[in-house]
Each structure stands twice: as C-alpha cells, then as structure tokens.
Amino acid sequence: MSESAANGSLLEVESLSKFFDGVPAVEDVSFEVRRSETLGIVGESGSGKTTLVRAILRAIDPDRGIVRFNSSTGWVELQDMTPKELIPLRREMQMIFQDPFASLNPRMTVREILEEPLIIHRVGSATQRLEAVRDMLAHVQLEEDSLTRYPHAFSGGQRQRIGIARALILRPNLVVCDESVSALDVSVQAQIINLLEELQNELGLTYLFVAHDLSVVQHICDRVLVMHRGRVVESGTVDEIFETPKEPYTRLLLSAVPSPDPDVPLKPLDRSELGL
C-alpha cells in the first residue's frame, strides 16, 4: 500500500496514456483522489477528459499507466483486469453520462431503468428494489407517476435526473460525473448539485467531476485538474485554480465564462498567449 493510501485515498492514477490510431488522447496523466473529495476535471472539448475517465473505469482500455482503486476488498489495479474480474467492482464505480438521451433505453419504463442495475447485481427482494427505486426517484425530485413512463415523455432535464438516479441507486463509492449537470437548467442543477453533495456527506461518496461549466466546478470541487491536449497543464485546490491561476491556458478558460451581469461584457478570447 502506498503512503497516500493510509491517508484515505480511493484512486491513484499514474502516467496514464491512451492513444487513438497512434494519436495521444490522454498522455502521461497522474493524480490521486482522496475519499469523499470531489476532483474537478476541466478543459476544452477534445482535451481528453472523457477519454481519461473512461480509461480509469475501463470503459476503454488504457495503453500505458496504472490505475489503483481502493475497493471494498482492498487495493486493486484496474488497468489489467479482465472484464469478468471487473464485474463486482462495477457496483462501486458508477458513471453519470454526458448525454441523457443516449444513456437511457427508450423501450424501458423509468421503473425498469432504475431497477435494472439492482437486478444485475442481485440486490434485494422485489419489494426492496421497488422501495429503493421510489426512494431514489424522490431524491432526484421526480413524481411517483414517472415510474410507468418512458424516457421520451420527459424533457431533457428530467431525463438527466433519471440517469443520475440510475447511477446512484447502487450506492457506489466512486461516481464519475461526465458533464452530468451541464444540460440542466439552474434550478434543477442547483437541486442536483445539492443532492450530489448531500449524498456525498451521507454516504462518503467520491466524485470525479468533469464539467465545462466552471462556476459549477468552483462550487462543488475541492481540487481541480486542468487538461489541455491530453495533458494536465495545471492542478491545485479550487481556490488556487480560480483565484491565482498560473497557466495562460487556465486564464483563457476562466475568461470565457459569461458573467450573469449584463454590464460586464464578454471579451473576445485572447489565445495569443498560448501561441494557438
């Protein structure tokens, strides 16, 4: 066990790389995540955020590097595990997807969608499962009568709440949120963020939080990784990144956030410092 593990780290990533057709999408990325913290991953489209989290969860196979996960049965290295070995671990690591439309089966009712993970992992009796489904539905503020409806009958934001309920129903340790609240309006977003934080406090959840909305990241994250072209260009506590960003790339990202004050105009982005 490494030294940091004693301090309660849940995940350690070392020199992780992933190539597509010889082109690096993620290159030499290292970081660790402590239990019950929220680590933000920010960066422009194509910077490798999704590839990074998918390689960690073994949704895709990394090409190089080590991913250590502190599971309920001790430390394991995920990068070389077979699909079969990964099955019991899936319960402990869940992902809330970027695209609520693609991640929900259109032919299943909400009840079936939420119950499926419990059935796959053989959790509880039929009555207990329905109880868990109802409970989760209430947590994400959906009406009870949603149970018998199909995804198409919901608006975009409502569908994302179903996706979040599905991911959280197994009560995982590590939850990867890939743009999970990006499609939600502020009111639902605030509820979901509060819900994610509540569940974190209650259950000691650890979040890897990928988002392009920096104000959300600033609110929810403890530490932040800034990615650019597959590499981590800057990392630090949320205050370091937002108050005293060191890298020009981080400053560019921060300057792109539109102010909610109509008298603070958005300035054209200046990429010259980056030589882009």
Add this chain to the structure above:
Amino acid sequence: MTDTVLKVRDLAVDFKTDLGTTHALVDVGFDMPRGKVTAIVGESGSGKSVTANCIMRLIQPPGRIVAGTIDFSPVRMDPFEITSLGKRDPRLQELRGGLISMVFQEPMTALSPVYTVGNQVAEAILCHRKVGRKQAWQEAAEMLERVGIDDIDRRIRMYPFEFSGGMRQRVVIAMALVCHPEVLICDEPTTALDVTIQAEILTLIRDLQKELSNSVLFITHDIGVVAQLADQVVVMYQGRVLEIGTVRQVLKTPMHPYTRGLLAAIPGLAPKGVPLATIASVVGDADIEKPYPLITLRDGRQVSLPRDQVQGAVA
C-alpha cells in the same frame, strides 16, 4: 409594418398521452421586437422548446396547438398568422426554410454524415433561394468564413465528423443564416459546447445579429448567456410566462419571486460548503402555481402577479 416581428397570443399546447393530458403551454404571450435578441429562460420542462416549435409549426402528435395565435410580420412578405396555416400552404415552406431558421442544441441532428459541409450549406441555399449552383457554393464558402471556419478551400470539402463540436455548430449556424432568415431561433445552441467555444459562438451570434439586424429568439437556461446576448427576456414556468422585461430589468431587479429564485440558484454566487439556493427555497410561501394574467407596469415590464402586489407600479 410594425416593429414587432412575432406576436404570440394566448398560445396553448396539449400533449395527450395514455396517462392523460399535459398542458405544455397555457396562455403564452409575448412580443418579439424586430432586430433584437429575445431570450426565453426557464427551467426544464417549462415549455421553451414547445414555444419555439409552435413558431416553426413543428408540433407533432400527440402534441397539438389547442388555442392561440402567432402573428408574423416579415419584411419580405405580407403578414400572416402561423397557427392557422394549412399543411399545404406555400407560406409554411417559406417560413421554415427562408423566413425563420432554427439552430438546435445538438449540431449532428441537423447535419448529414454522408455529405460534405460545403454541399450541405450550398444545398440549404439551393432549396430556399433561386440561385445557380456555382453561386450557391460561392455563398456557402463566404458564410462559412463569416462564421469563423478558416482554411475554407480544404474544409468545405470535409465531412461533419471531421469537424469538432464547435466547428459543427458553426456550420449549422451558417446553414441557418444562408437563407437570410428574418428570425433566427436558437434552442440551446451552446449547451453542449465547452466554455471557450461557447464564448466564440456567442460573440459570433451577437456580431452577426448586429450586422444583419435580424431578430433572434434565444432559448437557454444559462443566465450568463442571457446577460451577454439578450435585449429582452421572457421567463417561463410550467408552460406560462411569468415575467417579461429588458435584460437589465429582469436580471438586476427581478419582480417575480420565481425569477428571483432562478437568479439565486446560479452556482458561483453561493459561498462554498453552503447548499445552493434552489428556486423553492427562494420562492418560499409565495404561490407561483396559481396563474395570474400578465400586468404591464409603468417601466414597461410585464409580470404575472396578483394586482394588489404590484399596485404601486402599475401603468
């Protein structure tokens, strides 16, 4: 000709499902001033997209427009009412292709994977305007350059999948603009984009709108985007309009408790470790479920509140 390009009145839309009827829109009314940007904000399910789809006449069964009118006063044609157009009315074709264009949230739904970018933009021109093939390609190239696609000679022959998300959205905006629409409807066009591309697309839409002085209906739930783009803001909740005003009126001195809640819920304003304000927490005991007709106040804004609550401010 009035300086109101679209006048929406008493619009009501129902969706009939096995479980009963959803009243997606209830008495929606607002004016879109010509040459300005009107933003519709509101939470998920409040009826923003349904409102836009009514204007484009894209409501499909089980949905139905059950009441209301949308008066459209284009510059290029005589005014007409949109909801009563017959399916074969040639004005419907004019409306969808030429007079009003729509940009959706997900650019790939608007683009075909099997045609080059140039082909699709040129085809949009050929479909809706009487110009030759050569001129269509010429104009397509010009518009693509205008929306910020560089290296155009090479890129015009590329396929959408070879473009990044931000570049695709630029192509969709170019496709919408080549028809010279009098009204551009953008339904959350930047929600799926990262913050830098969003900033560039917003600057682009703002600059093109100033240059072409068309009218824009911009749907978003991002208050930052509203603040940067909109002249006028329409706040919707559960299929109703709760407040209409200038961007400064609505964002700086919101009147309706729901609007106040919407603004309070923006993350980044709340201190860390404190739960975000939700709309429910700000609205508190105020009854926002009960519909009140919009009242016009002295400063020009409209708000859906009981008359006795706004007595002093009524026009």
